[in-house]
Amino acid sequence: MDSNFKAGFVSFVGKPNVGKSTLLNTILQEKVAIVSHKPQTTREQMQGIYTDDNMQIVFLDTPGIHKHHNQLGKLMNRQATSATKGADVICLLAPCNEPISVNEQHIIRILKERDTPIFLLLTKVDLVTKVELFNKINEWKDLLEFKEIIPISATKEVNLNILLKKIYDYLPVGGKFFEIEQKSNSTSQQITKEVIREKIIFLTRQEVPYSVAVVVESMETSKNLLEISAVIVVERDSQKAILIGKKGEMIKNIGIQARQELEKIFNIKIMLTLFVKVIDEWSNNPKSLKELGYF
Ligand SMILES: Nc1nc2c(ncn2[C@@H]2O[C@H](COP(=O)(O)OP(=O)(O)OP(=O)(O)O)[C@@H](O)[C@H]2O)c(=O)[nH]1
Numbered sequence: 001m002d003s004n005f006k007a008g009f010v011s012f013v014g015k016p017n018v019g020k021s022t023l024l025n026t027i028l029q030e031k032v033a034i035v036s037h038k039p040q041t042t043r044e045q046m047q048g049i050y051t052d053d054n055m056q057i058v059f060l061d062t063p064g065i066h067k068h069h070n071q072l073g074k075l076m077n078r079q080a081t082s083a084t085k086g087a088d089v090i091c092l093l094a095p096c097n098e099p100i101s102v103n104e105q106h107i108i109r110i111l112k113e114r115d116t117p118i119f120l121l122l123t124k125v126d127l128v129t130k131v132e133l134f135n136k137i138n139e140w141k142d143l144l145e146f147k148e149i150i151p152i153s154a155t156k157e158v159n160l161n162i163l164l165k166k167i168y169d170y171l172p173v174g175g176k177f178f179e180i181e182q183k184s185n186s187t188s189q190q191i192t193k194e195v196i197r198e199k200i201i202f203l204t205r206q207e208v209p210y211s212v213a214v215v216v217e218s219m220e221t222s223k224n225l226l227e228i229s230a231v232i233v234v235e236r237d238s239q240k241a242i243l244i245g246k247k248g249e250m251i252k253n254i255g256i257q258a259r260q261e262l263e264k265i266f267n268i269k270i271m272l273t274l275f276v277k278v279i280d281e282w283s284n285n286p287k288s289l290k291e292l293g294y295f
């Protein structure tokens with residue numbers, strides 16, 4: 001093994017919608033996490049693995065920390081907070097184009113208790129002027145003892161190499177945890193569930209995405225066909241009606257878009273069957289949360 005090779009864990013934390021999952025996908029040059037313009041897209045901690053000749057970084061993408069109003073939100077926050085423990089570097093992501101929020105003040109209080117090196121990544125730098133960026137850095141710089149403050153843009157790929165170089169400096173020397181070609185720790189069931197959920201987030205409005213859980217019931221390959229059966233769980237009959245849509249148009253579209261993306265990911269022809277089921281208040285019921293795979 002090269003004696004300078006380094007490997008370690010880097011957590012992305014921040015309020016919802018700041019670009020944590022987008023940054024992960026861009027660094028890995030592969031979509032390992034779903035992304036949307038709506039907050040609270042990521043629900044569970046997930047790992048994305050970056051490997052080059054000098055290092056392996058296991059990134060932990062986390063749900064955005066927010067003021068929760070149900071049991072699911074509480075679990076999401078717990079997932080995000082636990083990702084700050086055991087990391088070699090914590091990256092706090094905050095958007096350049098928004099004022100510091102109550103959620104962020106809460107995150108700062110949590111991070112003050114950690115003795116891990118913390119980087120501040122000021123995201124979406126493509127949306128602000130130099131003066132606005134300068135003011136934003138001033139607003140943030142004394143709130144925590146940041147080892148680095150790096151303005152980035154995931155969509156315009158600004159400063160991502162600098163970020164990787166700075167992370168390298170803080171990683172311990174050691175061998176890799178995963179094979180070079182492995183980019184995530186997600187199972188095919190998890191990928192399927194997330195792709196279906198992503199299509200629902202894009203195709204439906206208002207509160208529906210927040211009341212949706214997806215359970216993959218079976219995945220079976222026969223000859224050259226992967227047959228997937230999944231249940232979309234919502235909380236109310238009215239949401240079920242929205243998901244099915246007029247003459248079943250909505251559920252059909254969700255199915256088509258999810259199938260097309262999954263065929264690309266798994267590189268096989270897919271038959272996807274979707275069912276919709278109502279479980280009252282599942283997002284606020286610990287027993288239902290467990291049954292739906294949220295621990
Ligand atoms: N302009 C601009 N938009 C970005 C950038 N990075 C992310 N976005 C957009 O910001 C939105 C949120 O991105 P996500 O990656 O889902 O954010 P997140 O922090 O993972 O959000 P949660 O999972 O809800 O906590 C999406 O619409 C992205 O396209 C960026 O560098 N520039």
Ligand SMILES: [Mg+2]
Pocket residue numbers: 020021022033034035041042062063064
């Ligand atoms: Mg996310």
